[in-house]
Amino acid sequence: MFCQAAIYITSTQIQLNSRPMKLELKAIRRQRDEWLDAVNSNDIDRVKSILTDDAVWIPPGMPALNGKNAIADWINPFFETYNYEFSIDEIDVKGAGDWAVEHASFTSRLVPKDGEGSVSEHHGKYIMIWRWEKDNKWRIERYLDNSDPE
Numbered sequence: 001m002f003c004q005a006a007i008y009i010t011s012t013q014i015q016l017n018s019r020p021m022k023l024e025l026k027a028i029r030r031q032r033d034e035w036l037d038a039v040n041s042n043d044i045d046r047v048k049s050i051l052t053d054d055a056v057w058i059p060p061g062m063p064a065l066n067g068k069n070a071i072a073d074w075i076n077p078f079f080e081t082y083n084y085e086f087s088i089d090e091i092d093v094k095g096a097g098d099w100a101v102e103h104a105s106f107t108s109r110l111v112p113k114d115g116e117g118s119v120s121e122h123h124g125k126y127i128m129i130w131r132w133e134k135d136n137k138w139r140i141e142r143y144l145d146n147s148d149p150e
Helices: 023-042 044-049 068-080
Strands: 051-058 080-097 101-113 120-134 138-147
Touching: 023 044, 023 080, 023 138, 044 051, 044 068, 044 080, 051 080, 068 080, 068 101, 080 120, 101 138
Parallel strands: 051 138
Antiparallel strands: 080 101, 101 120, 120 138
């Protein structure tokens, strides 16, 4: 027997990890805020702590970075050279079970730490996949972004 089901997920239709979706959205928001604070503080160790061990990061126009150490190795030179200012808006999160998908718009500014050179700014969209981990925390499992057309 073959059974096919289509599910449309909204924050009022599901529960994640046997907890109401409202609680899970708050937990994801706390983790997202922690991630934003870590990025904007140039704190690579905190960024790594919010990634799953097997995280995949796909920057625009580049090959995928596999694993949180590879991701940190790619991000850290930016943190060493620039004060990174990252902000997001238009956030939409949907989830089921141990997974949640987030879509948002972002603005990224790189301000040279030495005061020389120009500030680089770009805008874009991202999709982030959150995974519920055994330590009862949401962590970033996949991150993909692209820049808006100029």
